[in-house]
Amino acid sequence: MKLFPPLLIIISISLHADQIDSLQAQIDQLKEQVNTRQERASTFNPGITVFGNLFGCLGGADDEVEHDHGAEGHEGHHHGAACPNSLWLREVELDFRASVDPWADAVLILSLEQEQPGIFSAEVEEGYVTLRQLPVINAAPLGLKLKAGRFLTSFGRFNKIHLHDLPQPTLPFIMTAFFGDHGLARNGVSAQFLIPTPGDDNALTATIEVVGGGGIALSPIEDHTWPGFLGHLGWFFNLSDGHDLELGASAYVEPQNNKPVKPVQVYGGDFNYKWKPFDRGEWRSFLFGGEAFLANVPDQISGNLPFGFFAWSQYQFNQNAYLGLRYTYGQNLIDRTHYKHGVGMFFTYYTTEFLRFRFGYERLVDRVVASAGENQVMFELNFVFGSHPVEPYWVNR
Amino acid sequence: MIRFFALLVIFAIPLWASKPLQVVTTLPILQSIAKAIGGADVEVKSLGRPGQDPHFIQPGPDLWKKTRKADVLIEIGLNLELWAQKVVDESGNLKVRNGQPGRIVASAGIAVVDVPKVLSREFGDVHPDGNPHIWLDPIRVKKIAANIARGFSLVDPTHRDTYNLNLQSFQKRIDEALFGEQLVREVGGEKLTRECEAGNLFRYLKDKKLESKLGGWFKKAAPLRGQKIVTYHKSWSYFADRFGFTVPTEIEEKPGISPSLKYRDEVIALVKQDNVKTLVVDSYYDRSAADYIAGKTGARVIQVPIDVGYVKVAGDYFSLIDYLLDQLNGTK
Numbered sequence: 140m141k142l143f144p145p146l147l148i149i150i151s152i153s154l155h156a157d158q159i160d161s162l163q164a165q166i167d168q169l170k171e172q173v174n175t176r177q178e179r180a181s182t183f184n185p186g187i188t189v190f191g192n193l194f195g196c197l198g199g200a201d202d203e204v205e206h207d208h209g210a211e212g213h214e215g216h217h218h219g220a221a222c223p224n225s226l227w228l229r230e231v232e233l234d235f236r237a238s239v240d241p242w243a244d245a246v247l248i249l250s251l252e253q254e255q256p257g258i259f260s261a262e263v264e265e266g267y268v269t270l271r272q273l274p275v276i277n278a279a280p281l282g283l284k285l286k287a288g289r290f291l292t293s294f295g296r297f298n299k300i301h302l303h304d305l306p307q308p309t310l311p312f313i314m315t316a317f318f319g320d321h322g323l324a325r326n327g328v329s330a331q332f333l334i335p336t337p338g339d340d341n342a343l344t345a346t347i348e349v350v351g352g353g354g355i356a357l358s359p360i361e362d363h364t365w366p367g368f369l370g371h372l373g374w375f376f377n378l379s380d381g382h383d384l385e386l387g388a389s390a391y392v393e394p395q396n397n398k399p400v401k402p403v404q405v406y407g408g409d410f411n412y413k414w415k416p417f418d419r420g421e422w423r424s425f426l427f428g429g430e431a432f433l434a435n436v437p438d439q440i441s442g443n444l445p446f447g448f449f450a451w452s453q454y455q456f457n458q459n460a461y462l463g464l465r466y467t468y469g470q471n472l473i474d475r476t477h478y479k480h481g482v483g484m485f486f487t488y489y490t491t492e493f494l495r496f497r498f499g500y501e502r503l504v505d506r507v508v509a510s511a512g513e514n515q516v517m518f519e520l521n522f523v524f525g526s527h528p529v530e531p532y533w534v535n536r
Numbered sequence: 537m538i539r540f541f542a543l544l545v546i547f548a549i550p551l552w553a554s555k556p557l558q559v560v561t562t563l564p565i566l567q568s569i570a571k572a573i574g575g576a577d578v579e580v581k582s583l584g585r586p587g588q589d590p591h592f593i594q595p596g597p598d599l600w601k602k603t604r605k606a607d608v609l610i611e612i613g614l615n616l617e618l619w620a621q622k623v624v625d626e627s628g629n630l631k632v633r634n635g636q637p638g639r640i641v642a643s644a645g646i647a648v649v650d651v652p653k654v655l656s657r658e659f660g661d662v663h664p665d666g667n668p669h670i671w672l673d674p675i676r677v678k679k680i681a682a683n684i685a686r687g688f689s690l691v692d693p694t695h696r697d698t699y700n701l702n703l704q705s706f707q708k709r710i711d712e713a714l715f716g717e718q719l720v721r722e723v724g725g726e727k728l729t730r731e732c733e734a735g736n737l738f739r740y741l742k743d744k745k746l747e748s749k750l751g752g753w754f755k756k757a758a759p760l761r762g763q764k765i766v767t768y769h770k771s772w773s774y775f776a777d778r779f780g781f782t783v784p785t786e787i788e789e790k791p792g793i794s795p796s797l798k799y800r801d802e803v804i805a806l807v808k809q810d811n812v813k814t815l816v817v818d819s820y821y822d823r824s825a826a827d828y829i830a831g832k833t834g835a836r837v838i839q840v841p842i843d844v845g846y847v848k849v850a851g852d853y854f855s856l857i858d859y860l861l862d863q864l865n866g867t868k
């Protein structure tokens with residue numbers, strides 16, 4: 140009789156252990172089922188990301204000098220000088236993306252904008268399908284990716300970056316002067332290739348785009364007869380662990396219907412150096428880049444080829460804080476001897492990749508009208524939510 | 537003419553057949569395992585480099601190019617390498633897209649821990665499908681290897697037998713490294729693995745009076761059993777579970793978020809209260825918070841890679857685990 144209780148305990152313990160094992164197995168199985176079910180539920184919904192961008196600026200010209208000589212293009216595109224001294228929700232962007240079928244993926248980026256407080260506009264910033272294999276032959280020669288729809292064209296680097304992904308609160312003025320407030324976004328088709336090159340530590344990409352013509356800021360003629368032709372070559376070098384260099388060249392040509400008028404032509408060069416060491420890689424980085432632009436303005440006397448460029452740099456201090464600088468130079472589209480240039484400085488603080496605060500100051504000086512200067516103090520708050528955003532690989536975070 | 541084509545075919549077949557399977561992996565650890573499984577029949581490149589943070593690898597054009605011609609891409613999965621999708625998209629390689637036989641998800645079917653109960657970024661940059669840092673557990677690595685072998689066989693059935701043989705010898709090597717050769721010889725790796733997975737290994741060995749025969753990594757890890765160790769990121773959950781120590785907290789406040797001063801003080805209090813002797817920081821994280829905590833508590837900080845190739849002595853999976861145990865034990 141006295142033997143019984145210990146025996147019972149032993150039996151119950153061993154039963155217990157067996158039960159735990161089988162329960163554990165069941166739990167694992169259930170976990171797997173739950174995981175696959177979650178995936179199933181969302182399979183046919185597009186990935187949605189929402190970006191919000193709050194912007195504020197305070198600014199003015201030295202001695203309130205009036206200058207409306209079209210320094211930034213024929214339409215007198217405002218930048219800097221037109222700072223409304225206020226804080227407003229500059230942009231809300233909705234990014235949808237999903238696979239369409241075995242051949243294509245689709246991207247739709249809708250943007251609700253307030254260029255100035257109270258002035259709203261809604262637009263399709265980008266909307267395109269990417270064919271990842273050609274129908275019929277069902278292959279992608281040279282890694283071809285064919286894009287059709289509306290997209291940010293591949294002229295240089297900054298032009299392809301959305302406002303909320305820029306390392307600076309505004310586009311450099313030279314870009315808005317040459318291309319327009321939003322850079323060169325067009326309807327058309329785009330083909331990207333990976334050109335074979337020897338070695339593993341470099342890669343050559345080529346992009347060819349045919350887009351709708353007209354409406355480029357540097358051309359006053361709204362001629363939509365001819366499409367625009369754009370080409371970009373990018374050569375990426377992995378110099379050593381943590382050191383990358385990318386060089387690029389771009390060209391945009393748009394023939395004009397009116398024969399004596401020369402075609403719209405813009406040529407560009409870009410470079411970008413990035414240091415991001417492997418040790419403490421999320422805590423330190425250094426970027427140095429720039430882009431140059433040379434244009435032919437159709438209605439001008441031959442020989443006037445306005446030129447502009449910007450150079451920028453950004454240093455990361457810790458997991459959260461970045462300090463950036465940029466210098467921008469741009470010749471007037473009508474009179475090359477008349478130019479504007481200036482320096483901006485930007486401090487950026489990320490709490491996470493989803494929330495960013497940025498403070499900036501930029502001073503631009505106009506070299507004709509008695510060196511008139513404009514000062515602008517900027518504030519930017521950017522937030523992101525939804526599915527994991529696609530990050531441009533060349534900018535931190 | 538027909539003879540010419542026949543000759544062409546005869547010569548082309550061996551040429552075609554001898555071309556090794558082109559494999560890219562997201563991480564060096566997967567490259568090392570894939571080499572062990574594929575042997576001479578595969579050529580393996582890693583997209584991530586030794587010492588790079590696996591969460592944040594730049595999906596740049598050099599990686600598109602490496603992936604362009606691959607027959608197989610191996611990733612851990614579980615939302616660790618979010619950047620890999622961008623690489624595959626840009627490479628234009630259709631064979632390694634999600635769901636294709638050429639895409640091997642190494643974590644498939646492997647039990648995970650730390651699955652968040654609530655999915656919200658309020659809790660930081662969490663891994664929504666559970667902790668993806670599965671490779672520091674040798675038992676799970678055997679399954680990773682099996683997934684890779686199965687994937688290789690699917691894409692390249694002619695070498696199926698080789699892959700399976702290589703898998704068996706890799707798994708046996710793991711068993712011997714983990715339990716010790718003698719114990720594996722007497723009990724068998726499968727039985728030991730089963731007991732291990734059920735959390736019964738030590739009770740089983742005690743019942744069978746085999747404790748003294750336990751060798752390998754388990755023997756080496758004996759001093760760690762029951763210890764409390766604080767890590768920077770949740771990359772050590774599986775290693776801790778396997779070798780019997782606990783991680784009462786992480787130094788980062790939430791995944792991807794460095795500790796605030798207030799949180800750092802809370803960690804200090806916990807380190808003192810739990811008598812934590814060791815703080816572990818993965819090589820690609822910042823160690824300053826750990827150093828500060830160590831200064832206030834007398835704990836020691838070790839900064840180590842959790843992938844192969846970053847330090848010379850940890851060139852493959854076996855030497856990596858050896859190296860990590862040595863570091864944790866403070867013996868080297």
Ligand SMILES: [Zn+2]
Binds near residue numbers: 591663668669770771
């Ligand atoms: Zn992680």
